[in-house]
Amino acid sequence: MNSSALPSTPAPGRPKDMEKRTAVLEAAMVLFPSRGYDGVSMDAIAQAAGVSKLTVYSHFADKEALFGAAVTECCAQLLPHQLFVPDPGLPVAEALFQIARPFVDLMMDERAVSLHRVMISQAGQDRRLTEIFFCAGPRAILLEMESFLQEARRSGYLRVADPARASEHFFCLLKGLGHMRVLVGLSEPPSSEQRDAHVREVVGIFLRAFAPEAL
Numbered sequence: 001m002n003s004s005a006l007p008s009t010p011a012p013g014r015p016k017d018m019e020k021r022t023a024v025l026e027a028a029m030v031l032f033p034s035r036g037y038d039g040v041s042m043d044a045i046a047q048a049a050g051v052s053k054l055t056v057y058s059h060f061a062d063k064e065a066l067f068g069a070a071v072t073e074c075c076a077q078l079l080p081h082q083l084f085v086p087d088p089g090l091p092v093a094e095a096l097f098q099i100a101r102p103f104v105d106l107m108m109d110e111r112a113v114s115l116h117r118v119m120i121s122q123a124g125q126d127r128r129l130t131e132i133f134f135c136a137g138p139r140a141i142l143l144e145m146e147s148f149l150q151e152a153r154r155s156g157y158l159r160v161a162d163p164a165r166a167s168e169h170f171f172c173l174l175k176g177l178g179h180m181r182v183l184v185g186l187s188e189p190p191s192s193e194q195r196d197a198h199v200r201e202v203v204g205i206f207l208r209a210f211a212p213e214a215l
Contacts, residue, residue: 021059023049028070033114037067037122037129064132071136078106084144092157093203099145100174100199107179108189116183142167158210166210173202
């Protein structure tokens with residue numbers, strides 16, 4: 001061995017394994033809705049993801065952080081950011097439809113329905129948990145929609161005096177009583193055709209309220 005040789009440069013630390021992170025999130029998105037927040041441990045998530053508990057903690061500081069990330073990922077899978085930044089040449093009615101239709105699918109998704117039920121059961125017991133849920137899910141989507149409406153206003157496609165309030169109205173119209181009926185078990189989720197018809201109706205109402213010619 002040549003003692004005069006320079007010592008080898010230590011290899012840089014490997015980036016965290018994103019496949020394992022994804023596996024952890026997928027496990028969390030299954031376990032939290034089915035067992036509730038209190039019924040899920042980090043050990044259980046690690047086992048379901050096929051990773052060590054240390055790996056779980058290397059990606060998420062604690063169970064609250066993982067819960068928030070799982071809610072964010074669930075929303076992002078069905079309602080990605082790109083939907084709120086449509087092609088400039090796309091008619092505003094179609095851009096609204098492309099946001100609204102996946103939103104209805106998200107609201108009717110089995111995991112989302114179960115998670116809403118978990119949050120209702122937590123009402124008045126753990127405000128911290130419900131705040132995490134609201135910020136990671138509903139609030140994040142509202143902010144995306146608010147940004148979309150601000151851009152539509154700047155471009156002259158819509159005349160919206162208060163984009164934040166208009167965002168709330170849009171999503172509340174989409175949820176309607178249908179979401180409540182599914183949430184409390186009074187009906188099954190609507191069919192694809194029923195969702196299409198409902199979304200087209202809501203988009204029409206929204207445009208009649210905020211289209212430039214209407215104001």
